[in-house]
Structures are given as C-alpha cells and as structure tokens.
Amino acid sequence: MNEPKATSGVPEAVRAGVPTVWRNPLVRPADDTLSELPQRFYDLAAAGRLWRWFAPLLSRLFPELKASGGFIDSALVEPKDSFARTVLGAEGRVLVKADHDLPVTGSIKARGGVFEVLWYADRVARSFGLPPEGRAALANRVWKERFSQHTIVVGSTGNLGYSVGVMARALGFAAEVHMSSDAKAWKKDRLRHIGVNVIEHAADYTAAVAAARSSAATRPQCHFVDDESSEHLFYGYAKAASHLSRQLEAAGIAVDADRPLQVYLPCGVGGAPAGITFGLKHIFADAVHCVLVEPVESPCMLVQLASGSEESVSVYDIGRTNRTIQDGLAVASASLFAAGVVRNLIDGVVTVSDATSLEWVRRAWFEAGLKLEPSAASALAAPAVWTRSGGDPQHCTHVVWTTGGGLLPDDVFRQLLNDSPADATRS
Ligand SMILES: Cc1ncc(COP(=O)(O)O)c(C=O)c1O
Numbered sequence: 001m002n003e004p005k006a007t008s009g010v011p012e013a014v015r016a017g018v019p020t021v022w023r024n025p026l027v028r029p030a031d032d033t034l035s036e037l038p039q040r041f042y043d044l045a046a047a048g049r050l051w052r053w054f055a056p057l058l059s060r061l062f063p064e065l066k067a068s069g070g071f072i073d074s075a076l077v078e079p080k081d082s083f084a085r086t087v088l089g090a091e092g093r094v095l096v097k098a099d100h101d102l103p104v105t106g107s108i109k110a111r112g113g114v115f116e117v118l119w120y121a122d123r124v125a126r127s128f129g130l131p132p133e134g135r136a137a138l139a140n141r142v143w144k145e146r147f148s149q150h151t152i153v154v155g156s157t158g159n160l161g162y163s164v165g166v167m168a169r170a171l172g173f174a175a176e177v178h179m180s181s182d183a184k185a186w187k188k189d190r191l192r193h194i195g196v197n198v199i200e201h202a203a204d205y206t207a208a209v210a211a212a213r214s215s216a217a218t219r220p221q222c223h224f225v226d227d228e229s230s231e232h233l234f235y236g237y238a239k240a241a242s243h244l245s246r247q248l249e250a251a252g253i254a255v256d257a258d259r260p261l262q263v264y265l266p267c268g269v270g271g272a273p274a275g276i277t278f279g280l281k282h283i284f285a286d287a288v289h290c291v292l293v294e295p296v297e298s299p300c301m302l303v304q305l306a307s308g309s310e311e312s313v314s315v316y317d318i319g320r321t322n323r324t325i326q327d328g329l330a331v332a333s334a335s336l337f338a339a340g341v342v343r344n345l346i347d348g349v350v351t352v353s354d355a356t357s358l359e360w361v362r363r364a365w366f367e368a369g370l371k372l373e374p375s376a377a378s379a380l381a382a383p384a385v386w387t388r389s390g391g392d393p394q395h396c397t398h399v400v401w402t403t404g405g406g407l408l409p410d411d412v413f414r415q416l417l418n419d420s421p422a423d424a425t426r427s
Contacts (some may be wrong), residue, residue, distance in 0.1 A: 024348045077094075
C-alpha cells in the first residue's frame with residue numbers, strides 16, 4: 001500500500017486493528033506544558049461564571065435540574081468491590097464518573113454542547129441588553145422570539161447534535177443538526193420531535209461537520225458549533241474537573257504523588273477528553289494521569305500523536321475502517337486543536353474492539369446497574385490492560401469516565417445486550 005509517510009510512527013498492532021496499549025513518549029511535567037499552551041486557567045474560571053449566571057435559567061427550563069439548582073453534573077459512583085476487581089483485574093479502588101446519567105441529555109456532550117449554546121445566547125442577549133431581572137428571564141416569550149431569529153448549526157455522530165439541539169430548542173433557537181451515518185435513529189427522531197432540522201449524511205463524521213460548516217457559512221444570524229476546534233465546547237468540558245475534585249474531597253479521597261489519580265476517558269474527535277484533561281492537570285498537575293480510550297477501527301488521536309505530524313492524519317491512512325459500534329467515537333481524524341492540548345499531557349491511549357466494548361455494556365448493566373452505550377462502556381476495558389502493561393494498580397485511584405447511555409430507549413438497550421458484535425455493527 002502507498003501509505004503517506006507521516007504515519008510511520010504508528011505501531012504495527014494499531015495498523016492491524018489489534019487492541020493496543022500505547023504509552024505516550026511525549027508526556028511532560030504538567031506545569032511546563034500548561035504554561036506553554038495558549039488555553040488559560042482564567043478562561044476556565046470565566047466558564048464557571050457563565051455556568052453560574054445561567055443556573056437559574058437552566059433550572060427553570062429543565063425540571064430535572066431543580067434539585068441541583070440548575071447545575072449539570074453527574075455522580076461519582078463507587079461500584080461494589082467485585083465489579084471493581086473485574087474492571088481492574090486486581091484489587092484496587094475504582095470509581096465511575098457517571099456522565100452517562102448526566103441530566104438533560106444523558107451524555108458528556110451536555111457539558112460542552114449546552115455550554116456553547118448558553119454562551120451564544122448570552123452574546124445575543126447582550127446585543128439587546130441583558131434582562132434586569134436576571135438571565136432566568138431569557139426563558140420568557142419575548143426572548144424566545146428574539147432567539148428564534150438565530151440558527152445554531154452543528155455536525156455530529158449523535159450525542160453532540162443531540163445536546164446542542166435540545167438546548168437550542170429549549171431557548172427557542174432554530175437548530176440544524178448534520179448527522180453522520182453513525183448517528184442512531186432514536187436521537188434523530190427525538191430531535192425532529194422537538195423541531196430540530198436534522199440532516200442525515202451517508203458519510204462519516206468529518207463530512208457531516210464539513211457540511212454543517214458550509215451550511216452555516218451561507219446564513220445570517222447563525223452560529224456554527226465547531227466540534228473540531230471550539231474553545232467554548234472545550235471550556236464547557238473542562239469545568240467537569242473542578243466538579244470531580246470537589247466530589248473526591250467530599251469522599252475523603254486524597255490525590256497526591258503517593259496516591260495519584262488515573263482517569264480513563266473515551267475519545268472521539270478529542271474535544272471532551274482534552275478539555276477534561278486540561279482541567280484536571282490544572283488542579284492535580286502530575287498527580288493525575290489521563291489515558292484516552294479509542295475503538296480499534298477509529299484510533300484517530302493515537303494515530304495523530306504517534307505520527308508526530310502537525311498535519312491532520314487519518315485512520316484511513318493506516319488502513320483502518322472507522323466502522324465501529326462505539327458510534328460516539330467513530331471519528332477518522334482527530335481535532336488538531338485537541339491533539340495540541342493533549343500531546344504532552346496524556347499518559348497514553350488504549351484501543352478497544354467492538355466485541356470487548358459490547359461485553360462491557362453487558363457487564364456494566366448486569367454487574368453494576370450502569371446503563372451505558374458502547375462508546376462509554378469501552379472506558380471500563382481500559383484499567384486492567386493499562387495497569388497490566390506497567391505500574392501497580394493498587395497505587396492509584398482509578399476513575400472511569402462513563403460518557404453516555406442513560407437516555408438509550410429500552411428497546412435499543414435490550415438489543416445491545418442481546419447483540420453479537422457483528423449484529424450491532426449492522427444496526
Ligand atoms: C458517549 C460519548 N463518549 C465520548 C465521546 C468523545 O467526545 P469527543 O468527540 O469530544 O472526543 C463522544 C462524542 O460524541 C460520545 O458521544
């Protein structure tokens with residue numbers, strides 16, 4: 001095969017589609033790296049302020065947020081010891097950061113997607129003058145009418161489109177969601193039901209994002225949510241780090257050099273895991289180790305980093321198909337923006353087959369009562385293989401970030417529990 005030279009650093013096993021543990025040779029001390037990145041902690045603090053300003057509005061729009069006062073966060077769950085042992089393949093402490101149950105949209109994409117729609121609503125509202133009674137008034141009819149003159153456009157494998165669509169429509173914006181061929185029917189149906197213009201593409205995620213970008217470029221009063229390079233999405237995800245830090249403190253779990261945190265994050269285009277890694281490194285520096293998890297057929301971040309290239313490299317360049325039941329992670333080319341953030345911050349990448357991912361969907365449900373989609377379940381496959389490839393599993397607290405699945409319709413979930421991997425790929 002006539003392969004572009006840029007991929008020569010990618011290990012043979014990754015090229016062959018074999019589950020692999022890749023340790024990042026470029027990982028460096030957090031403080032050095034963070035001081036060199038263009039992203040800044042004060043932008044993260046500003047993101048926190050925006051979330052706080054909008055909490056009363058979110059609480060008004062979504063009754064399920066009343067209990068949290070309008071804050072979107074998930075529980076930090078400690079599964080029983082027997083499940084922790086299965087996940088780690090050894091004795092040790094395993095916690096689940098349960099973003100699969102995140103309120104409003106049931107996936108990690110609520111953090112970035114909701115945040116970016118709020119940021120845009122704030123910008124539009126400021127152009128009129130903010131309501132003196134506070135941002136909760138932005139749910140009033142007069143504001144919905146104003147927002148309805150604007151369109152929010154996004155391209156997605158499913159969950160980002162779902163999160164952006166739900167938040168945009170709740171405020172009255174028009175919404176146009178370009179879905180890749182991977183997106184599941186139930187997400188598209190639910191979006192259409194709330195008035196989102198869903199455009200289906202027979203092509204992959206990169207093509208859906210490109211179509212969304214071109215569509216947005218032709219319209220006035222339009223905002224394109226750019227999953228490949230948006231800083232708003234990024235800071236929305238990054239805020240999760242301070243939530244986790246507070247939860248660990250409340251649970252009495254110390255994080256330091258003697259008891260580091262090992263975090264496993266599913267990775268698609270890379271925005272969500274990059275944002276969370278950035279946030280965690282700011283808080284815990286070298287006492288946190290982040291490992292990304294990707295499907296064997298879509299290891300786009302691994303390929304990007306291992307290639308050492310500054311140009312975009314694709315999983316197609318190494319002969320992989322980008323066909324996977326881990327639909328949220330079905331991305332052929334990583335975000336260069338996200339790759340630039342994680343290049344010197346992550347410890348490595350674990351790749352997971354569809355069969356293993358499905359096996360973890362079943363185990364998570366039957367052994368721990370966690371309702372996960374395959375993209376999220378793949379994170380549970382990582383701790384045992386990562387620690388087996390080096391290190392002492394008992395030395396760390398392991399946090400598995402389960403990124404989606406809570407809103408899966410019962411029949412779709414039942415089908416996942418019964419599917420063989422081959423069936424699931426077709427559905
Ligand atoms: C369930 C789930 N987990 C993880 C991710 C990865 O996020 P990102 O594409 O920002 O890397 C996605 C992306 O859509 C997702 O849907």
